[in-house]
Amino acid sequence: MRKKFFIFGIAILILSILSYYNLKTSVLFPILCVSLLFIGFLNSIQHKHAILRNFPVLGYFRYFFEMIAPEIQQYFIERTTDGKPFSRNERSLVYQRAKNIDATTPFGTQLDINQSNYEGIKHSIFPAKVNDDMPRVTIGGPDCKQPYSASILNISAMSFGSLSENAIVALNKGAKKGEFYHNTGEGGLTEFHLQGGDITWQIGTGYFGCRTKEGNFDADKFVDKSNKPEVKMIEIKLSQGAKPGHGGVLPASKNTEQIAKIRGVEPHTTILSPPSHTAFNNPSGLIQFVAQLRSLSNGKPIGFKLCIGQSSEFEAICHEMIVQHCFPDFITVDGAEGGTGAAPLEFSDGVGMPFEPALIFVNKTLINLGIRDKIRVIGSGKIISGYSILRAIAMGADLCNSARGFMFSLGCIQALRCNNNACPTGVATQDKMLMKGLVVTDKAERVYYFHKNTLHAANELLAAAGKTAYSEVDNSIFMRGDEFTKLSDLYFPDNLTSVSQL
Numbered sequence: 001m002r003k004k005f006f007i008f009g010i011a012i013l014i015l016s017i018l019s020y021y022n023l024k025t026s027v028l029f030p031i032l033c034v035s036l037l038f039i040g041f042l043n044s045i046q047h048k049h050a051i052l053r054n055f056p057v058l059g060y061f062r063y064f065f066e067m068i069a070p071e072i073q074q075y076f077i078e079r080t081t082d083g084k085p086f087s088r089n090e091r092s093l094v095y096q097r098a099k100n101i102d103a104t105t106p107f108g109t110q111l112d113i114n115q116s117n118y119e120g121i122k123h124s125i126f127p128a129k130v131n132d133d134m135p136r137v138t139i140g141g142p143d144c145k146q147p148y149s150a151s152i153l154n155i156s157a158m159s160f161g162s163l164s165e166n167a168i169v170a171l172n173k174g175a176k177k178g179e180f181y182h183n184t185g186e187g188g189l190t191e192f193h194l195q196g197g198d199i200t201w202q203i204g205t206g207y208f209g210c211r212t213k214e215g216n217f218d219a220d221k222f223v224d225k226s227n228k229p230e231v232k233m234i235e236i237k238l239s240q241g242a243k244p245g246h247g248g249v250l251p252a253s254k255n256t257e258q259i260a261k262i263r264g265v266e267p268h269t270t271i272l273s274p275p276s277h278t279a280f281n282n283p284s285g286l287i288q289f290v291a292q293l294r295s296l297s298n299g300k301p302i303g304f305k306l307c308i309g310q311s312s313e314f315e316a317i318c319h320e321m322i323v324q325h326c327f328p329d330f331i332t333v334d335g336a337e338g339g340t341g342a343a344p345l346e347f348s349d350g351v352g353m354p355f356e357p358a359l360i361f362v363n364k365t366l367i368n369l370g371i372r373d374k375i376r377v378i379g380s381g382k383i384i385s386g387y388s389i390l391r392a393i394a395m396g397a398d399l400c401n402s403a404r405g406f407m408f409s410l411g412c413i414q415a416l417r418c419n420n421n422a423c424p425t426g427v428a429t430q431d432k433m434l435m436k437g438l439v440v441t442d443k444a445e446r447v448y449y450f451h452k453n454t455l456h457a458a459n460e461l462l463a464a465a466g467k468t469a470y471s472e473v474d475n476s477i478f479m480r481g482d483e484f485t486k487l488s489d490l491y492f493p494d495n496l497t498s499v500s501q502l
């Protein structure tokens, strides 16, 4: 191909020079030919990219189309029910709720509801009155001195670094207006988080914000920050669904001077937080750490976040709570389908328990050990609608966190560029130019409305199921398509008894 490129290229160059002298055509064409031949020559002698070596100029098309593949997929190929991790319908729902415009759909469902994996709510023939109050849950077990009344929908952990400063400010201002909390993520508590909204300060293995020079936990720095009035709760991050067993990842392209200063690390280098904590390394140590943070923060609610892996390890932690008679105020359960700014594919696709079984397991384990009433369970796993909130509560959550739902409310278009600093909407980038696209005042309103309208939808569903309180929600109001396959028995009178057993 290289030979053909040079023969063809030189022929066109000669033709363009001849036409310039004889026909007085523009000089631009010969200049373009010389430039392309020069680029082609450089590509043909380089050793890094085989495609460009073999196709010195045409090879660029491959890189171009690869770069815009997510956009082509989204704009031209994706159907309304397609799109991963979130379908176009799901994203549109968030956009409409965030813009506070009509979020109804026309003509009927686009789902195939006769499939066995169809899921829905069993409504009541006698629906309850829709409650206009925003539901809240108090977090704080027996040893907590400063219990916190939380909304049942809150902003899940996403660090400044992973998200832009405009995104963080807009999230916090939205949280302030809507009276729900904003989890800082493991990147630390920064000035951008302190816009007046309630804060859950997350402490990851990097201890950013309460870190010694050696990278260990610094109790003095923790006291200073944890006692700020905006900090309502503290969450120890054990693991995250998208990369359990792997520490946080801040790509070099997003590690600016500003972020490096906040985190106390070297700028423009990829920062890999260690997979495990240095403050403890077993269940007993974790529970002692919970007690230490509770005492240092003057009794604020302390919890931990994890994605379930080996169930026996979680059981061991629960036993340790009983032995030490020290209970976390909350446990956040993240599913393996959870999101991230950056993670190795092996970890995103192949490690950790999905949200549904993990939540059911955690809830049942706490009930079986008789300690469920001391601990609130927070569910985080693709919560973006009223339906998903009710479903999480039915499976054992008391309240929910949403990360990507709130990203959509900020204008995220699922461009899948969180890890290379090129997020086109200014949500997940540190590029000042791109960040300017995200106007804080406008987006803070959207964050507020997404929360408000989603909870209103949850209230409507609750009422449709004939319930008046979220504490009444359990699995009995849900149905799955495979339940109905039994209805085929109706066509066989001999089997009618099995219908009555439904």
Ligand SMILES: Cc1cc2nc3c(=O)[nH]c(=O)nc-3n(C[C@H](O)[C@H](O)[C@H](O)COP(=O)(O)O)c2cc1C
Binding pocket: 156, 157, 158, 159, 162, 163, 184, 185, 186, 187, 202, 237, 239, 240, 241, 248, 305, 334, 335, 337, 338, 339, 340, 341, 380, 381, 382, 383, 401, 402, 403, 404, 405, 418, 428
């Ligand atoms: C951009 C981004 C950054 C995240 N950063 C953190 C983090 O710092 N700490 C953490 O525990 N989880 C982090 N997560 C995970 C979320 O908090 C959440 O648990 C997960 O995405 C599941 O919620 P979702 O389905 O609503 O997105 C991040 C997720 C995203 C999308």
